[in-house]
Amino acid sequence: MSKDKLHADIEWRDDGQPLSRAFDDIYFSSSSSPQEGLEESRYVFLQQNRLPERWAELPKGAVFTIGETGFGTGLNFLAAWQLWLDTAPTSARLHFISVEKYPLHSADLQRALDLWPQLQPLAGQLLRDYPPLLAAGVHRLHFERICLTLVIGEASAALRSLCLEDERSDRLVDAWFLDGFAPAKNPAMWTPELFGNMAALSKPGATFATFTCAGLVKRGLKDAGFGLEKVPGYGRKREMLRGVLEKTGPAEITSTPWHLPDSESDRGQRPLLQPVPPLVGAVRPGAVRPGAAAGREPSSQQTIAVIGAGISGATAARALAERGRKVRVFEQGPEPGSGASGNDQGILYAKLSPKPGPNGDFNLHALLFALRYYRNYCADAAHFCGLLQLAQSDKERELQRQVAAWLDFHRAGELARAVDAVEAGRIAGLPLDFGGLYFPSAGWLEPQKVCATLLRHENIELHCNTAIEELQQRENGWLLKTCRSGRSRPDRSRPDRSRPDRSYIDNEEFSADAVVVCTANGMTQFAQTSPLPLRPIRGQVSSAAAGQQSQKLETVLCGEGYLAPAFHGRHTFGATFKLKETQTELRESEHRENLANLAELLPQIAGEFSTGPMQGRAAVRAATPDYLPVTGPVPDWESLNNTYAALGKNRKQLIAQTADYQRNLFVLGGLGSRGFTYAPLTAEVLTAWLCGEVMPVSCDLVKALHPARFAIRALGKKKGN
Incomplete structure (x- = not known):
């Protein structure tokens, strides 16, 4: 295995197909061509969960949820997506939950998905929204009627992280794709805890299908309450398993459920x-019949x-x-x-952080989600011109050094990367005295x-x-x-x-x-x-006419304050931060404060702005103690x-x-x-x-x-x- 222990280590074989070096196992069937991998996915997971029939019978507005172990190349997801478009009502929604310990980098994912031209343009949409930083945790992606929840982490723990420990809210999955590398290659995944967490997230009667008939898999599923049935496998594989959840127990409570x-x-x-x-009707042991096939139907009234x-x-x-x-x-x-x-x-x-914790984790996942969100919903009101987060102090430089190392380890330059003062100035279109982090896909909104x-x-x-x-x-x-x-x-x-x-x-x-x-x-x-316990925070933004120098600015600058590129001939910059103040009148003193902060970053621009009339706007933000x-x-x-x-x-x-x-x-x-x-x-x-x-x-x-x-x-x- 390579030094990168957070992502898939791929060996590309002579026939163009990927193999995991970590597990010495293939990602999909390759007996003759990549087409075999797609056909096996359709046979094992779509047909054995009876999805074509179940989806054709869904009522208007239904929601159907699939759970998967092992996202891999995304082949199963794309096959399900394609089938959903062909068979499900146009008002229904598919929610696909998948966990992955070693996600593929985007370049490897694209190379793998190029093997299936028939899955375009779905694969193109997945690649466009695929997270540029594959950090641990939950990544939510929307594709019109399809929702993908991709959880990065060890399979059992990743599924457990989705449990609120509540019987009504946790039991959402209608069907399982029990995939992943073979038990003989990756026994650490196929644990009793995995099967127990699957059961905790399953509706009564939820189905599953898996390519393997290994003993530890059969025992684990049976102990978790699933009925089993052996059926013919795909191609040269003699047998596979499918089944239905027959027994359910109360949700496991491990912490005080105040939430x-x-x-x-x-x-x-x-x-x-x-x-x-x-x-x-009753569920016969070993019988495979869709549980709660009608999904969840919202009331329109x-x-x-x-x-x-x-x-x-x-x-x-x-x-x-x-x-x-x-x-x-x-x-x-x-x-x-x-x-x-x-x-x-x-x-x-x-504000990114190299250390795990609620604030850093939320900031990262919120930014990743927001970048996709505004591109998909508000492209005409979003300006993705990039953003430079400049380090104006020794403390900020040290923090950014750690963040940059973390980003580099994740190969996340598409999200952000470190730049020195010279490169920062080139990106901004103006000379700068500070380097920092460059977010090429960020920017500003109307x-x-x-x-x-x-x-x-x-x-x-x-x-x-x-x-x-x-x-x-x-x-x-x-x-x-x-x-x-x-x-x-x-x-x-x-x-x-x-x-x-x-x-x-x-x-x-x-x-x-x-x-x-x-x-x-x-x-x-x-x-x-x-x-x-909300805290009012007054903030005043200043506005000045674009000058000969400032109009050259091509990206957003953030430091002690911020400066946005010109919009309708004016720049906005600021903003002040006045805790517990609720007045919203404009203050000349806060215009001067904003100019002083800008002068620390771009003295020549602050000089330009100070010679003309200032406009602005004050409003009151709401923040929490944490x-x-x-x-x-x-x-x-x-x-x-x-x-x-x-x-x-x-x-x-x-x-x-x-x-x-x-x-x-x-x-x-x-x-x-x-x-x-x-x-x-x-x-x-x-x-x-x-x-x-x-x-x-x-x-x-x-x-x-x-x-x-x-x-x-x-x-x-x-x-x-």
Whole structure:
């Protein structure tokens, strides 16, 4: 095996096919040609799971989920994708979950997929969105009606990382592709833990198929509750296995389930889905029949209210609409992105870390997801001109040195790479005194255009100039009330008061089955979400006319502040950071502060800007104490404190109880100064909570983003620990 122990070590044989040096095994059947590999995949995994028949019978709007061990070259995924397009209803969605310990680098993947011209252009779409940095963890990729969740890590642990340890949310998989290198070559993968985690993620009656009949595989599957049947293998292989999950047990609880709403409170984990139809007839041992073949079918009669049309509300609404949900968006401003998302230019930026941890992991995966997201959804409002993160201090240079080594080890130059001052200046189009990290695929966005674009969907109904003042829970949903009679508010979305005060509709009420609050610091106005510890942070962006030198800038510069390339003849730069300040008037002192920061980076440009009139905009961001967003269900705060009060004496103890949650109430916020980078992935997490999908991040990150985390930490810090 090569020194790179994180990625596939490929030997390309004379016939052009890949072989793993680590396991001395082939990736697919090669008895005569690559076509044999594709045909074997279709026979073993598609036919033996009876997918053509099951998919043809899916009802409108159904969701079908496949789990796979061993992504490899992506052959099984592409074969399933092609079959789905040929057989499934056009309104149905396929969710494909695959784990891989040693992923192929993109160049090797492309070379492998070139062997199957008949899988184009699907392979081209996969290659376009394939992660440029194959870091451990969950990578979520969308291809219209297809969703790929690729988990990098050892197979058993990777599957376990998707478990929330909850019977209703974890059992999502309809069919398994049990692939991977042969047990004789890679016995470490085929463990009892692997089969147990498969069972934990399976619906009752879920099917599986695998090319092997090895004894340890048969024993492992049987012990996990699967019924087995031997059938003829493909080609010269005499036998293979297929089967169905016959027995299920309760979810294993290894840690206090504070993140899970209580089942008796009708939690809202999957509030808008029809029940999964029961299996018809008994399952005979050894028989193979699709379990829950109808998948999960959403109800078209129910509505989700999203409060706020900034980037958090826009991404949340779009993700839900893409799943077929009816969404009503309420914005107190005159148009989407009227608040903190309303600057002329928004920077697509994240802070990478070479060390594992919630903040570093989330920043990386959020950036990777956002780069794909805006390219696919908002290409006309995104400017991928590149971004230079410049190191202006010894501390930052040392951190970037470590990040650069980490990137180099992952061969992730497509995402970011180190550059010296000379190369940085060449990339920027202006001489620079600092080197740094160059992100060639990053850049800047047109914020209001992005929000408006995302909200243009047939399933989204937008209500502007509508300020929701109060939420009232009803037996079958929520009542949303606008401003009370006799009240009006000034328009604070424009600090320069370029717009007149707007009038609000009094005493209007709206109903919804579920509510998502995306109002930044405005979350604290609602009684249900007021305990969230959000921090207001004022930020002022300055704007100046492009000068003779500044107009040469070709990429975004980030250091102590940022400077974006000219847009409509003007540059934006800044921004200030004023913790706990909520005023939004423009301040000359903060223009000077922004100029001073720019002078440290580009003194000649700051000199140009200082000679002309300055414009700008001030808004209030919302951040959390740990600077990670909040997304997920909202607890009943009193129930949460009472249920887990004993953590005040021993914060490490396991309390195997769940608390009450406020039915079908969710939040998405606390994005801070990286809202456009954080929002798409955070909205994907929110949508997984609402729609009962597998999470797009690990369970650890689900908890790190959870709205209840601060209350649980506070309990754990009480006297007695």
